[in-house]
Amino acid sequence: MHKDQGKTGAVKGCFTKRHVYVMGCTTLLCFSVGYFWNTSNDIWLDTPTQVSNTMSNHILEDLLQIELPRRCDVLVMTPWFAPIVWEGTYNAEILNEQFRQRNVTVGLTVFAIKKYVIFLKKFLETAETYFMVGHRVNYYIFTDRPEEVPKVELKEGRNVVVLQVQNYPRWQEISMRRMEMINYFSQQQFINEVSYLVCVDVDMRFNDQVGVEILSNLFGTLHPGFYGAERQSFTYERRPASQAYVPRDEGDFYYAGGFFGGTVMEVYKLTKKCHEAIMVDKANGIEAIWQEESHLNKYFVYHKPTKILSPEYLWDDNLGRREILKKRRFLAVPKNHAAIRNK
Ligand SMILES: CC(=O)N[C@H]1[C@@H](OP(=O)(O)OP(=O)(O)OC[C@H]2O[C@@H](n3ccc(=O)[nH]c3=O)[C@H](O)[C@@H]2O)O[C@H](CO)[C@H](O)[C@@H]1O
Ligand SMILES: [Mn+2]
Numbered sequence: 001m002h003k004d005q006g007k008t009g010a011v012k013g014c015f016t017k018r019h020v021y022v023m024g025c026t027t028l029l030c031f032s033v034g035y036f037w038n039t040s041n042d043i044w045l046d047t048p049t050q051v052s053n054t055m056s057n058h059i060l061e062d063l064l065q066i067e068l069p070r071r072c073d074v075l076v077m078t079p080w081f082a083p084i085v086w087e088g089t090y091n092a093e094i095l096n097e098q099f100r101q102r103n104v105t106v107g108l109t110v111f112a113i114k115k116y117v118i119f120l121k122k123f124l125e126t127a128e129t130y131f132m133v134g135h136r137v138n139y140y141i142f143t144d145r146p147e148e149v150p151k152v153e154l155k156e157g158r159n160v161v162v163l164q165v166q167n168y169p170r171w172q173e174i175s176m177r178r179m180e181m182i183n184y185f186s187q188q189q190f191i192n193e194v195s196y197l198v199c200v201d202v203d204m205r206f207n208d209q210v211g212v213e214i215l216s217n218l219f220g221t222l223h224p225g226f227y228g229a230e231r232q233s234f235t236y237e238r239r240p241a242s243q244a245y246v247p248r249d250e251g252d253f254y255y256a257g258g259f260f261g262g263t264v265m266e267v268y269k270l271t272k273k274c275h276e277a278i279m280v281d282k283a284n285g286i287e288a289i290w291q292e293e294s295h296l297n298k299y300f301v302y303h304k305p306t307k308i309l310s311p312e313y314l315w316d317d318n319l320g321r322r323e324i325l326k327k328r329r330f331l332a333v334p335k336n337h338a339a340i341r342n343k
Contacts, residue, residue, distance in 0.1 A: 066091065074324050078252065078308060084222070086310045087326035090213045096134060099212040105136040106215070107194035107264075109182055110202045112141060113167045113174050115343040117148040119202045119333060124152040124160070126206035130329070135212060138194055142181055171341040175257070176278050176292045183271035190264045197267040200330070201258035208312075208329040216307030218262035218270070220300050224311040224319055226254035237294040242286050243277035244294035251301050257293030259314045259330065262306075270299055 071088045078084065108131065112120050124139065131137065136157040141149055144167040154160065165181055168174050182199055190197060196215050226234060234254040237244035261267060274295040281287060288294035312325055316332040 074310065078304070080304050082216075082304065082306050082308055084308045084310055085213055085313070086324075087312060092209070092211060092213060095212050099135060099215070102195075103136070104196065104212070104215075105138060105194045106132050106212075107138045107140055107190050107197045108132075109140045109142065109178075109185075109197060109199045111174070111178050111181075112143045112145075112149070112202050113165070114144065115340045116202050117143060117145050118340075119204070119335075121150040121152065122205050122333065123202055124150065128152065128155060128158070130206035130208060131210050133209065133211065140185065140190070142178075169342065172287065172291050176287075179271045179275040179278060179292050179295070183268060183275055186264050186268040186271065191268070194264060196261060197264055198261040199259070199267065201332075203333050203335050204258070204314075205331055205333055206329065207331045208327045210313060210329050214261070214307070214309055214313065216262065216305075218266040218303065218305050219260065219307040219309060220253075220255040220296070220305045221259040221309040221314045222311050223254045223256040224315050227311050229254070234297075235290060236297055237288045237290075239286070239289075241284065242288050242294070243280050244288035244298045246298055246301055251297070252304070253300075253308065255293075255297055255300055255305075256314050257290065257296055259309065260296060270296070270303070273299055 071086050074084070074086050076084050076086060076089050083089065108127065110120075110123065120141065127137075127139070137159070139158070139160045140163055141160060142163045142165045143149060144165060146162045146164050149160070149162050152160070163181075163185060168177060178199070182197070186197065198214070231251055232248070234246075234251055236246035236251055236254070238248070239245060260270070262270070274292055277295050277298070278288075278292060290297075312327045312329050314330055314332075315325065315328045317328070318332075318334075
């Protein structure tokens with residue numbers, strides 16, 4: 001008998017009604033050592049191996065030979081069993097090994113149209129330090145000003161690919177048309193060159209590791225302004241006339257337009273659906289409240305992401321610092337809207 005049998009374990013300490021999703025995560029771990037958590041009776045049931053009905057984290061860690069996730073202060077699992085990625089919920093070494101074995105190449109799409117080319121230098125330099133370190137990366141830079149793409153020194157296995165595209169007068173149109181362009185190049189080019197696509201805003205800088213822990217079939221990022229907010233406050237498109245309409249009683253999270261991705265196939269499907277919806281809205285003389293971000297949110301209501309990134313992956317220091325944020329990995333670069341937009 002183990003010395004800790006009979007003591008109330010730290011694992012069980014996580015289980016409160018408010019942490020129902022955390023419980024889901026621990027349930028999976030418990031399954032793997034032959035335990036079963038009975039959610040309705042709030043007790044441990046012994047399954048094939050006869051063991052104590054209470055146990056502490058370190059016994060579980062001994063058994064599994066791994067470090068258990070330590071986050072009980074944030075949601076780490078959705079009700080459809082998609083992990084929510086926070087610092088302290090994964091082991092980077094194990095994940096890096098898995099993706100290295102597959103020799104995965106990741107495509108990072110970024111748009112620098114008109115004046116937004118000024119953001120590229122910092123974006124690329126910081127990406128070289130923090131984005132997918134040790135893995136193969138293609139930076140796909142969509143721009144109307146190829147000659148203004150800065151030359152940044154790249155590490156081995158990393159390439160810049162400049163894709164010349166057209167511009168539009170309104171910034172909203174530029175932002176929305178990203179769906180169309182990513183969709184077109186997914187089919188034409190990306191499918192032959194990379195396994196995953198990561199699609200982000202350019203007015204950003206990397207500030208800490210963003211690695212393979214983000215990769216999954218289809219992933220979105222929790223909008224930093226709405227983490228923990230209630231559904232009623234989400235700024236989904238509420239006008240039924242728009243294709244981005246989400247009814248008041250639907251929707252799980254509010255996702256940011258500035259960071260999503262997945263396999264090339266899943267990104268192809270997402271961008272196709274969003275672009276088509278944007279075109280229907282255009283024909284009907286309506287533009288969704290937050291442009292393609294609204295369409296992305298609608299898409300995720302009905303095609304649930306298989307992984308969700310916490311606001312560590314998209315933060316804005318204007319929102320201050322939060323105790324739950326152990327890392328600020330990807331940060332908004334302040335911009336003067338009047339000087340930069342529609343220019
Ligand atoms: C961090 C985040 O979630 N940002 C989203 C938010 O606005 P933002 O205020 O962050 O939008 P923004 O001005 O950064 O525009 C989105 C992106 O479009 C590109 N761009 C835009 C204008 C231009 O003249 N040239 C150019 O290249 C550029 O890559 C930029 O990062 O809402 C937008 C839609 O309203 C988009 O969904 C953004 O992804
Ligand atoms: Mn932005």
